[in-house]
Every structure is written in structure tokens, then in C-alpha cells.
Amino acid sequence: METYYSPSKEDRNLAKLSCGPLENELKSCNSNSLDIQINGSHNKLKIPFQALSFLAQILKITSRGLSFSLVTTPSEIGVFEACNILGCSEAFLNELLAEGKIPFTKVGKHIRIKFDDLISYHHEMKKIQKQSLIDLINSKGN
Template sequence: MTSAVEQHTVLPPSVTEPDARQELRRLDEFITLAASPAHQAKLVSPDGGEVVLPDRVYEVLRDVVKAMAQGFAVNIAPLNAVLTTQQAADMLDISRPTLVKLLESGEIPFEKPGRHRRVLLSDLLEYRARSRAERQEILDELTASANRDGSDDIVDGFIQTR
């Protein structure tokens, strides 16, 4: 029987749980050091049953452990999850009014089933990837231009010698 995956947030142990925090740090060290492409990771159930983890699943688990060991909460959501405008704005680290402008300009698709706008997580992640790629392209162009005209040698009004 397959159940639907729902969005939920997993909080790291609080400062009042030093044993759990230490256990997470040990697990983070172990999972980071044990990463070896020559061997596949396995999941062992409480009754001793084993199953080999696909590399991608292992990488996700490693990322979750690392984030929680650093004190970050982890949000687990299927790509078809529907977000409020505030949740979407938080994910992009922008204000809600700025997000609404992006929605209304057509930069990010949205639905408005009633009075409130809703954004698909997959559309938000696609926008974020596209936006990062565009910023990287602009930075690459600026760097190439600075290299061509020599302005990369000028720092605070002084010409650097190589």
C-alpha cells in the first residue's frame, strides 16, 4: 500500500537535548567519512533486515544529517506540494510582496483557487534554478569584460601588479 508523502518539517534537537545533538554530530562525522564510492550504503532495520540504499538516497540522507547537525531544520516535501505565498517567499529568502510581484509578472506560475495565491514547489524550484543560472551568466560576462579591459587589475583606485 502506497501512502502520499506530505510536507513536514523536522527540527534539529534543541540545546536542552545535548545527548541527541552529540549523537547527530557523531552520525554526521560517520556518514561524511564513510562515504566511499567503492561500497554501497545499507539500511538495517531493527530486526536485522538489510537493504542497499541507492546512491541518491544516501546523498539525501547525508545532506539531512549534515543540516540537522548544524542546527538547521529540514523540510521534506513532494515536488507537487502547494505552498502559500509566505512559504514560497521564505524559500527564496525574499519578502512576500516581492514574491507577489514575481507571480503577477509571470516569472513564477501560480494558481488562485480562491482568494489566495498558491505556488507549486516544482515551479518555485525551477524559478530559483533559472534565476541562479541567469545571475551566474551575468557574473561570467562581467568577469570576462573586466579581464578584457584590464579593470580587474584596479582595486580601490590602485593598479595591481602581477
């Protein structure tokens, strides 16, 4: 599922007013959820901290007048999807899996990779690449 959103001027103004207070509440939060009460309602909603952090990011984007899309992803993906995300060949991904660098499960003959595990590996590799470039630049300067 993919949802596109392009904020109106009124939405931008409301987002500007809401973003700062929400970020402040999140900074002072000592829980993994917050209770929210909507004006005119007697019900309190218990919202996960991560969802509210995401909402704060959405408000920041909206306040700048930027359009964005929200895309859902399955919790597990197959080899083809994983290769597309990493930008690698199936053979290279199979090496990573065989070396235990990315956890996976097998369902019959099919390999399933948790999306979060794949993204964690991807971020870790980007961090290592960045540090390698910094080290290379620093070594050239000496």
C-alpha cells in the same frame, strides 16, 4: 515542523565512520532505492535514494560538529510565502506567473505554487545572475 540538532562528540565520531561508506554506496547505486538492514533485525527497509542522499549530507554536517535544523515545507504555497522566498513584491510575482515563468494553479480565487517549481525558478535565476556577473567582469577585463 522544525527540528534542531546539535551533535555530541560521540555522534560526530559515528558520523565520521558512516559518512564515507554511505557516500560510496550511493555512488555505486543503480536504483532509486536501497535496501537497508539494521543490526539485530531480520527486516529489510527499502529507503528512497534521495532520503539516503540527504542522510549522507546530514552525516557530513554532523561529522564536522555543526548544528543544523530540519524544516518541512508544504508541497504547495501561496503568493505571500512565494514572495518571501524569492524576495520580491506580489506585483512582480504576479508578472512572473502571468508570463508563465512559474507554473501555478488556482483554487477558487487563491493561487497555489508548487514549492519545487518555485525553487527551480529561484535556482535558475541565481545561475543566470552569476553568469551575468562573470560576463560583466570578463568584459571589464578586455
